[in-house]
Amino acid sequence: MDVAEFRASVQEWLAENDLTPGPDHSLDGQVAQLARVRRALYDAGWMRYGWPAEVGGLGGPAVLRAVLGEEVATRDLAEPGIYSMIEVLAPTMISYARPELAAEMVPRLLSGREQWCQGFSEPGSGSDLASLSTRATPRPDGSWTVSGQKVWTSLAQYAQRCVLLTRTAPGHDGITAFFVDMDTPGITVRPLRTMHGVDEFAEVFFDDVVVPADRMLGNPGDGWRLAMDLLPHERSTCFWHRIAYLFARLDQLIDETRVPDDAALGSAYLALHTARCRSHVTQRRLAEGARLGPETSVDKVLLATAEQQLFDTARDLLPGVLELTDSPWRPEYLYSRAATIYGGTAEIQRNIIARRLLDLGKE
Ligand SMILES: Cc1cc2nc3c(=O)[nH]c(=O)nc-3n(C[C@H](O)[C@H](O)[C@H](O)COP(=O)(O)OP(=O)(O)OC[C@H]3O[C@@H](n4cnc5c(N)ncnc54)[C@H](O)[C@@H]3O)c2cc1C
Numbered sequence: 001m002d003v004a005e006f007r008a009s010v011q012e013w014l015a016e017n018d019l020t021p022g023p024d025h026s027l028d029g030q031v032a033q034l035a036r037v038r039r040a041l042y043d044a045g046w047m048r049y050g051w052p053a054e055v056g057g058l059g060g061p062a063v064l065r066a067v068l069g070e071e072v073a074t075r076d077l078a079e080p081g082i083y084s085m086i087e088v089l090a091p092t093m094i095s096y097a098r099p100e101l102a103a104e105m106v107p108r109l110l111s112g113r114e115q116w117c118q119g120f121s122e123p124g125s126g127s128d129l130a131s132l133s134t135r136a137t138p139r140p141d142g143s144w145t146v147s148g149q150k151v152w153t154s155l156a157q158y159a160q161r162c163v164l165l166t167r168t169a170p171g172h173d174g175i176t177a178f179f180v181d182m183d184t185p186g187i188t189v190r191p192l193r194t195m196h197g198v199d200e201f202a203e204v205f206f207d208d209v210v211v212p213a214d215r216m217l218g219n220p221g222d223g224w225r226l227a228m229d230l231l232p233h234e235r236s237t238c239f240w241h242r243i244a245y246l247f248a249r250l251d252q253l254i255d256e257t258r259v260p261d262d263a264a265l266g267s268a269y270l271a272l273h274t275a276r277c278r279s280h281v282t283q284r285r286l287a288e289g290a291r292l293g294p295e296t297s298v299d300k301v302l303l304a305t306a307e308q309q310l311f312d313t314a315r316d317l318l319p320g321v322l323e324l325t326d327s328p329w330r331p332e333y334l335y336s337r338a339a340t341i342y343g344g345t346a347e348i349q350r351n352i353i354a355r356r357l358l359d360l361g362k363e
Contacts, residue, residue, distance in 0.1 A: 038112030175223030232292030
């Protein structure tokens with residue numbers, strides 16, 4: 001199926017199958033809505049396009065996933081950040097898990113039966129991820145014991161599984177990844193509240209958690225490579241979805257603005273359009289089978305800047321609405337502040353651009 005045909009068929013199907021969210025806008029409500037949307041799209045086959053047959057997919061180019069997410073985001077059917085987590089975690093499983101494990105687990109994620117989380121950041125290791133200290137120690141029977149703490153783990157309280165980075169030896173080559181069941185004894189999840197009032201992420205404590213040998217992703221020491229392969233995924237198809245969602249917010253802002261400021265709205269549009277052009281190039285490269293790398297840091301800087309500019313514009317053009325009312329603009333504005341932090345901070349992205357794309361060397 002080509003892209004235009006796929007888009008038209010999805011649009012037709014969405015017109016006939018009402019997946020509009022209910023009135024519950026809490027995080028519980030959003031996660032339940034996400035599962036409902038994924039389930040319906042999976043059962044109808046749409047969610048399976050762009051994924052390989054080995055993990056229950058129907059094949060076709062990955063760009064079909066971008067189109068589906070765009071249609072979902074444009075209609076506000078699911079919160080784009082949590083919808084797009086499949087784009088980060090499923091490719092990682094396909095590349096690094098044993099084929100039987102990926103075949104068993106990926107369909108559970110795509111179909112909305114499960115939610116997974118990404119256990120990378122730690123209290124002392126965020127930007128400097130390679131310093132992580134959650135330890136995995138081998139046991140005589142080949143399994144591993146994991147002890148340590150993760151933080152900022154999005155949706156950990158809802159997750160059945162976690163893609164977890166651990167330390168098995170010193171240095172970058174001593175990082176090893178596991179796919180861990182979140183109901184394993186010894187795991188404690190303590191949700192953290194963001195400034196926009198939602199328990200979006202959590203602290204996760206691992207106390208002598210036993211993980212079977214066959215849950216290792218790749219081989220011992222492959223964890224750094226896995227992380228470097230995963231991070232560009234956070235900046236490709238996910239971004240296409242988010243940009244569609246931000247364009248829908250811009251349209252809404254134009255509708256709600258009583259005294260339109262053409263320059264401010266035009267400038268917000270331009271920033272979003274620039275991010276979309278850049279993301280389009282990335283989608284193209286993905287479709288051609290390119291391996292994504294540090295150049296996706298440019299996408300991240302452009303998108304985070306455009307997102308914050310859009311909500312700054314909303315703050316300026318809707319006087320008092322963000323500050324004094326319970327309008328959805330308020331949490332969205334506050335959440336947009338995180339855009340320059342999650343998935344690698346703005347400063348780190350600029351460092352990557354300077355060092356790895358412009359070859360400017362260290363500080
Ligand atoms: C909404 C949200 C969701 C998240 N979800 C997840 C998740 O699901 N899983 C997960 O593992 N993590 C998650 N994170 C964590 C995120 O990846 C980290 O917050 C991020 O990597 C930054 O790490 P840090 O918070 O430890 O900040 P730090 O690394 O301590 O940085 C603090 C400040 O110092 C700056 N800084 C640090 N080093 C340098 C340097 N070398 N040069 C210049 N400036 C520097 C940073 O840019 C930043 O401004 C999430 C974060 C947010 C906000």
